Amino acid sequence: MKPIILTGDRPTGPLHLGHYVGSLQNRVKLQPNYQQYLIIADSQALTDNYDNPGLVRDNVMQVALDYLAVGLDPKESTFFIQSQIPELYELTCYFLNLVSVARLERNPTIKDEVRQKNMKDAIPAGFFCYPVSQAADILAFKADLVPAGEDQNPMIEQTNEIAKRFNFLYKQDVFKEVKSMVGSVGRLPGIDGKAKMSKSLGNAIFIGDSADEITRKVRLMYTDPNHLKVSDPGTVEGNVVFDFLTIFDPNKAEVEELKAHYRRGGLGDGVLKKRLTDVLENMIAPMRQRREQYQNDPEYVREILRVGTANARQVAAQTLSEVKSAMGINY
Amino acid sequence: MKPIILTGDRPTGPLHLGHYVGSLQNRVKLQPNYQQYLIIADSQALTDNYDNPGLVRDNVMQVALDYLAVGLDPKESTFFIQSQIPELYELTCYFLNLVSVARLERNPTIKDEVRQKNMKDAIPAGFFCYPVSQAADILAFKADLVPAGEDQNPMIEQTNEIAKRFNFLYKQDVFKEVKSMVGSVGRLPGIDGKAKMSKSLGNAIFIGDSADEITRKVRLMYTDPNHLKVSDPGTVEGNVVFDFLTIFDPNKAEVEELKAHYRRGGLGDGVLKKRLTDVLENMIAPMRQRREQYQNDPEYVREILRVGTANARQVAAQTLSEVKSAMGINY
Numbered sequence: 001m002k003p004i005i006l007t008g009d010r011p012t013g014p015l016h017l018g019h020y021v022g023s024l025q026n027r028v029k030l031q032p033n034y035q036q037y038l039i040i041a042d043s044q045a046l047t048d049n050y051d052n053p054g055l056v057r058d059n060v061m062q063v064a065l066d067y068l069a070v071g072l073d074p075k076e077s078t079f080f081i082q083s084q085i086p087e088l089y090e091l092t093c094y095f096l097n098l099v100s101v102a103r104l105e106r107n108p109t110i111k112d113e114v115r116q117k118n119m120k121d122a123i124p125a126g127f128f129c130y131p132v133s134q135a136a137d138i139l140a141f142k143a144d145l146v147p148a149g150e151d152q153n154p155m156i157e158q159t160n161e162i163a164k165r166f167n168f169l170y171k172q173d174v175f176k177e178v179k180s181m182v183g184s185v186g187r188l189p190g191i192d193g194k195a196k197m198s199k200s201l202g203n204a205i206f207i208g209d210s211a212d213e214i215t216r217k218v219r220l221m222y223t224d225p226n227h228l229k230v231s232d233p234g235t236v237e238g239n240v241v242f243d244f245l246t247i248f249d250p251n252k253a254e255v256e257e258l259k260a261h262y263r264r265g266g267l268g269d270g271v272l273k274k275r276l277t278d279v280l281e282n283m284i285a286p287m288r289q290r291r292e293q294y295q296n297d298p299e300y301v302r303e304i305l306r307v308g309t310a311n312a313r314q315v316a317a318q319t320l321s322e323v324k325s326a327m328g329i330n331y
Numbered sequence: 332m333k334p335i336i337l338t339g340d341r342p343t344g345p346l347h348l349g350h351y352v353g354s355l356q357n358r359v360k361l362q363p364n365y366q367q368y369l370i371i372a373d374s375q376a377l378t379d380n381y382d383n384p385g386l387v388r389d390n391v392m393q394v395a396l397d398y399l400a401v402g403l404d405p406k407e408s409t410f411f412i413q414s415q416i417p418e419l420y421e422l423t424c425y426f427l428n429l430v431s432v433a434r435l436e437r438n439p440t441i442k443d444e445v446r447q448k449n450m451k452d453a454i455p456a457g458f459f460c461y462p463v464s465q466a467a468d469i470l471a472f473k474a475d476l477v478p479a480g481e482d483q484n485p486m487i488e489q490t491n492e493i494a495k496r497f498n499f500l501y502k503q504d505v506f507k508e509v510k511s512m513v514g515s516v517g518r519l520p521g522i523d524g525k526a527k528m529s530k531s532l533g534n535a536i537f538i539g540d541s542a543d544e545i546t547r548k549v550r551l552m553y554t555d556p557n558h559l560k561v562s563d564p565g566t567v568e569g570n571v572v573f574d575f576l577t578i579f580d581p582n583k584a585e586v587e588e589l590k591a592h593y594r595r596g597g598l599g600d601g602v603l604k605k606r607l608t609d610v611l612e613n614m615i616a617p618m619r620q621r622r623e624q625y626q627n628d629p630e631y632v633r634e635i636l637r638v639g640t641a642n643a644r645q646v647a648a649q650t651l652s653e654v655k656s657a658m659g660i661n662y
Binding site: 042043046047048050051053054056057060081083084086087089090092093094096097098099100101102103104121122123124125126127128129132133169170327328329331 | 373374377378379381382384385387388391412414415417418420421423424425427428429430431432433434435452453454455456457458459460463464500501636658659660662
């Protein structure tokens with residue numbers, strides 16, 4: 001049996017190259033050798049978008065299209081919608097009894113998000129508890145691995161604590177340890193040079209972007225603000241065009257030569273931006289094409305989600321039944 | 332249509348006369364004129380008994396037997412097991428997004444229980460969130476009334492806050508206000524004179540107690556410790572035998588005479604205890620008989636629970652469907 005991976009996204013917007021570099025690319029690579037469950041985490045998205053469920057609803061489909069666009073294959077991976085698996089809510093509620101309020105308060109990821117989102121004294125209880133809901137997702141599918149950025153490690157720790165506590169309290173080895181799997185490439189900067197590409201910062205290139213949008217966004221890209229004339233020496237570090245070329249340009253040797261040339265002076269931003277536009281267009285064009293093809297057949301995408309969710313639900317139901325049997329509440 | 336009542340008990344032990352006086356008696360009285368949903372709240376009991384689910388499991392049946400014993404009629408009222416209605420978990424999770432952590436921290440009932448149960452820094456998150464789960468129970472059945480002691484009023488307030496916030500956020504009047512219904516008789520003291528009858532304090536007379544147990548417990552009952560000789564004047568206040576006679580003796584006039592006599596002196600505790608034993612035995616005997624009859628037919632009781640739970644589930648599923656439709660997440 002292939003090792004099991006649980007991974008996914010909150011459907012709060014279409015996915016962009018930050019997602020591609022951080023996880024989607026890796027998922028496509030892992031696809032043949034792992035049983036991947038791809039969760040479209042709409043319930044989790046609602047914990048801080050409860051006042052805008054329409055946004056979440058609309059983006060369920062967008063995320064599914066992005067998955068298909070990058071080459072995730074529903075025949076190999078299981079696409080599913082979190083909210084359509086009631087067993088996950090039930091597991092969440094049982095697991096909430098195994099975690100103290102103080103433990104949730106100490107979760108560094110939650111602390112960071114509360115700060116970033118300026119929630120202060122209005123932290124929704126559902127948001128506060130979402131690490132437990134995430135543990136339920138991971139444990140329901142008995143995942144061996146969860147691909148996660150370093151900021152997600154506290155979530156994996158919380159999951160393993162719940163798993164151990166459950167096994168200990170109910171004297172059965174229902175759950176095993178899950179391991180995190182840190183992706184090879186880290187974070188992609190936004191086109192404005194900010195540390196993180198993000199839809200809400202308006203600095204993202206999306207997986208479905210048109211050729212014109214790519215051209216426009218690369219043209220806006222942050223380079224070296226002191227590189228005024230072509231003949232001036234330029235700085236490569238913190239220069240987003242070079243960051244992108246380093247990651248996306250298949251010809252690594254040429255990129256190194258370009259960096260040396262830029263540092264010496266005599267290489268204009270325009271030339272580099274043209275090159276990057278071509279590189280991105282070459283990569284995105286087939287994705288965009290697949291995305292459009294599936295977008296024109298929404299019934300087929302819905303069928304993929306229906307079948308995937310039904311399959312995922314069977315697995316979650318089996319786990320829930322083991323959980324209830326271990327707890328002795330299977331009346 | 333009859334007004335709807337939601338009421339019930341945590342199955343952590345068999346029910347006693349404190350429950351009878353505080354709520355069961357009232358439920359029997361209300362039965363003909365209300366649609367009563369009787370929740371056996373095992374999921375809620377697990378929030379602070381997660382380390383002993385066997386206790387909860389065993390007492391689901393005991394509570395059902397007690398309901399039948401006191402005269403609650405499954406043809407008129409709906410008996411159901413909370414954990415067997417997954418829709419309640421789902422509603423709980425959606426409602427958790429509508430309540431802030433700070434609001435839960437302010438709940439006075441939770442604060443009291445945390446103190447009483449000495450939970451300190453190990454408050455289970457499930458326990459912390461149970462007011463929201465209780466709101467889900469009440470709102471799932473669109474109860475008009477919830478019979479509740481005064482210490483439960485914060486729960487009703489929390490429920491109404493969630494209902495209002497839901498209707499406001501999702502722009503539909505899915506929920507209406509629920510009202511609390513305070514019972515006529517308050518709290519029954521324990522046989523030891525402590526303020527509250529409670530299984531854990533070991534001062535309870537149970538609905539299924541045998542005649543011998545009743546005799547023994549009344550004999551142990553706290554009276555006036557300074558009433559040493561029959562001829563001594565005695566104190567009626569805080570004298571548990573008189574507390575019980577006042578509540579349970581059908582002959583109110585005679586009880587008043589006995590009080591006067593006791594105050595004057597010349598009336599022994601033995602006489603009073605004999606009278607109370609008879610009063611309690613007269614009341615409990617038919618309950619005990621019904622309890623034994625049903626206990627000998629567990630399959631019939633299970634069938635009552637199965638049918639009741641199935642009926643309750645239909646109602647909860649209908650509400651959940653309205654909730655998801657209002658939120659626009661009914662994919």
